[in-house]
């Protein structure tokens with residue numbers, strides 16, 4: 693069973709919309725985030741595994757932007773690109789960890 697792409701993701705007090713679109717092939721990008729619109733666009737032609745990495749990547753951009761982590765866009769791209777596959781693998785490979793981290797009991 694393939695999980696559905698969520699339409700919205702909450703980050704702090706902000707809700708981001710995830711949307712599949714056909715991005716310009718010449719740009720060679722899998723996704724992009726539009727800060728002012730709280731919108732993450734995902735290229736509709738990518739495979740599901742790539743799309744999951746792209747969602748993770750773009751959400752890390754959203755966090756970095758909202759939290760104003762980086763002064764230099766190149767630094768943000770480098771760090772986000774390095775962390776996204778590791779974060780996704782950590783979540784995918786450790787469902788017990790995800791349950792523990794996301795539990796609301798005390």
Ligand SMILES: [Zn+2]
Pocket residue numbers: 749753769772773
């Ligand atoms: Zn990026």
